[in-house]
Amino acid sequence: MPRTKLFLFFLLLFLVSSSQISARNNLEESSNNYKTEYTNYRNNQENYLKSKAAYKSYQTVASKNDAFLKTRDYLKQVDSLxxxxxxxxxTILESKNGKNNEVLFLETKNLLDSETRFISDHKIKVENAKNLEELPPLAQELKQRLEKEIMNTSTLSIAVTDYLETASLLNEFSDISSLVQNQIDKREDFASSLFQNWKSELLILNNESQxxxxxxxxxIDNRLVANNRIDYEEISISLNKVRERMARASKLFEEIMKVI
Amino acid sequence: MIEKAVKAGIPELEEPKSPGPSQKAEQVFVRVRSYLTKGKIIALSVIFLIFIVSYLGLILFSQQTPENNNAPTTLKNESIPTTENNLPETELAKKIWGFSQKITEREDYMKNLSLPSVDLNLDF
Known part of the structure; x- marks a missing residue:
């Protein structure tokens, strides 16, 4: 009996420790899962192509059945991917500060959930397929969804993630600016031209970044309202401008810290 | 024994009423040792090790934030005068350092997360 208690205690301790560590590694885990599924996809694709070639050459029932099984596995793997x-x-979206724009954050999450549901349902349909003829229409169904919805949702998610990260950077810039300004205000020479020029430079950077x-x-908002195809390039150009200004601001912070 | 001690010129000793601290410790050790079997000692050692490893692991993970990871040692060891709002100057320096790190370590989302392209033309 005491040994059982000891074992249970160990088990509990192990579970608590491992859950704490795994919570911190969600991002890494998702990334590894994706990489694993991609490798599996490549392997299944190879098997599918071989079985398809064999069926086209021999045209036998056995080769057709093999082609069906390999193609079904391949389509299931596409869904898993x-x-x-x-x-x-x-996971990456959730790792950013969604409070910078909760509406955008939630809207993107809903779209991702919607695509996940579609893929899950599609995977069930593939699993339930009984012959080779059922598979090409299922592949077409997924292809159409990819072209119409999935591609756009994916680009939107990347754009929103990038936007939230940049917005968070801009908030950090404002916080640091205030803190450095407090340090300057304590000095007797706070009104000197050096500090005034520093302040005006930062103001310009802030206005341009905003x-x-x-x-x-x-x-991003226009895309959500009109359901248009999103242009990430355009968004990326704007966000890169913010980052360039933040890089300049960072140098100005370092410079002024040497003086105060 | 006391008489012998007096004869030998040693100051008179009182009859010990209770065991001294070292004797007490010895008694406790003997009692604990008799209670602990080999299996229990191993089990306790394992528990202790798990706690140490978990604790160190947690410390290690909590320190691997962009702000602290590879932070310049000059910032870590400075004295910490405080500002008006009680933020240590070194904290401010760390914030600035963390800020510049975030800018330089920007992830290329489009490159790393673009939609995987798959072959869906099942031309049988």
Whole structure:
């Protein structure tokens, strides 16, 4: 009896420790799952292509059945690949500060959930297929969804993730600016031209960055309202401008810290 | 024994009423040792090890934030005068350092997360 208790205690301890560690490694886990599924996809694709070639050559029932089994496995693997892909997108999105724009954050999460549901249902249909003729229409169904919805949701998720990260950077910039300004205000020479020029430079960077991030947000919002195809390039250009200014601000912070 | 001690010129000793601290410790050790079997000692050692490993693991993971990871040692060891809002100057320096790190370590999302392209033309 005491040994059983001891064993249970160990088990509990192990579970608690491992759950704490795994919570911290969600991102890594999602990324590894995606990589694993991609490798599996490649292997299944190879088997599918071989069985298809064999069926086309021999045209026998056995080769047809083999082609069916390998193609079904391949399609199931395609679905698994996309499921882990969306899981990775969701994990990365959730790792950003969604409070910078909760509406955008939730909207993107809902779209990812919707695509995940579609893929899960599609996978069930593939699993239930009984002959080779059922598979090409199922592949077409997925292809159409990819072209119409999935591709756009994926791009939107990447754009929103990038936007949230950049917005968070901009918030951090404002916080640091205030803190450095407090340090300057304590000095007797706070009104000197050096500090005044530093302040005006930072103000310009802030205004330009706010303008660029607003442009990026408007592009994303327009896509959500009109359900248009999203142009990540356009968003990326605006966000890169913010980052360039933040890089300059970072150098200005370091410079002023040497003086104060 | 006391008489012998007095004869030998050693100051008179009182009859010990209770065991001294070292004797007490010895008694406790003997009692604990008789209670602990080999299996129990191994089990306790394993528990202790698991706690140590979990604790160290947690410390290690909590320190691997962008702000602290590879932080310049000059920032870590500075004295910590405080500002008006009680934020240590070194904390401010760390914030600035963390901020610049985030800018340089930007992930290329489009490159790393673009939609995987698959072959769905099942031309049988």
């Amino acid at each position: 996309y499921l882990t892909y969306f899981e990775l997108l969701r 303008s660029s991030i607003e442009t990026a947000k408007k592009t």
